[in-house]
Amino acid sequence: MKRLRNIYLTNMENGLRKATLTCSLLLVAFTGCEKGIDYASSPTTVFEALWQELDEKYCFFDYKAAEYGLDWDEVHRRYAAEVNDSLTNRQLFDVLSAMVGELRDGHTNLIGDYYTSYYTSFYSDYPSNFDGSLISHLLAGREYDSGDVAYGILPDSVGYMYIGSFSSSFSTSLISELFRYFADCKGLIVDVRSNGGGDLDLEQSLVARFMTEESMQVGYMCHKVGKAHDAFSAPIPVYVERDTALTTWTKPVCVLANRHSYSATNDFVRNMRLLPQVTIVGDRTGGGSGLPMSTELPNGWSLRYSSSPMFDIDMNHTEFGIDPDVFVALADSDRQRGVDTIIEAARRIIHEEE
Helix, strand or coil, X not given: CCCCCCCCXXXXXXXXXXXXHHHXXXXXXXXXXXXXXXXXXXXXHHHHHHHHHHXXXXXXXXXXXHHHCCCHHHHHHHHHCCCCCCCCHHHHHHHHHHHHHCCCCCCCEEECCCXXXXXXXXXXXXXXXXXXXXXXXXXXXXXXXXXXXXEEECCCCEEEEEECCECCCCCHHHHHHHHXXXXXXXXXEEECCCCCCECHHHHHHXXXXXXXXXXXXXXXXXXXXXXXXXXXXCCEEEEEECCCCCCCCCXXXXXXXXXXXXXXXXXXXXXXXXXXXXXXXXCCCCECXXXXXXXXXXXXXXXXXXXXXXXXXXXXXXXXXXXCCEECCCCHHHHHCCCCHHHHHHHHHHHHHC
8 A cells, every 4th residue: 555645735725616716815815925025134124024924914813812812912022032133044943933833823834945844733732543554454455546545445335535635646537436436335434634635626526526416605715805913805605516417425424534634624524514424533623724825035935824714604713623523533452453443433333324
């Protein structure tokens, strides 16, 4: 079996289909990709440029102030005391990375000449609830793989597919092949644990294959319309649309998630849980519901940050993740026996619902 890969945060801007939403994303993109403020590139001015860029364009300040007391002005005061023009590039990078980390956002990172900062606590602070070797054991003798996807039919006629990334190797043609392959199964397990994200269009193409309606509203998004922390457009509906020429899967489905199910994968779980035949099993997702944009700082470093918030159908934030319908942890005793507790729970759920 090929290595089950985690693609960490790749271009979440793709794939929202409504014309109004596309126009909104273009507006955000044009503003988000502009060059940074024209300061000299001394450490103090780079610090101020980064802080101001986020202050005016980052999209979760009010939400995170309510969730854990984030005070961006206090963050400025605290980190400004550590910055002076005698800092080396590496020292400056470390200070700025720590400040960016105060946002607790996996979509927000700093890219320097030789370094890139990542916020990883959304998954690294929690049990992984995933072991790729257990999937290899489960699929031994009945395994296929295609890039980031491994799949097979289990002995109880339950279809299983692991999707390690919604990347270019996960195509619409592969989706059609998978549904032909699983056609006679009693149910289907879609495992997106430790899938760090990818292309929204690809994940929504998979969601559409489980829909019976031609169009399904799955949530909302907003974009910044001013510099104030609460300056947003009215919520814009987000839809997933189905190609009516393609077959639809209506039999039981379990989607498996963990804390490293992030970005486009968080969106996938948000969308799939709206479908009546779907049960989300495992752990809370990692979140990541802000569409990321990038800008250049005065010294040439790049800053990537969440600029447009996305919400579920009830206008709830999913930036810090989505709870499963059924919480299940990977037990060490099962792992030692070569058994995946979460997959076995999903198999039982499917047989109870068939």
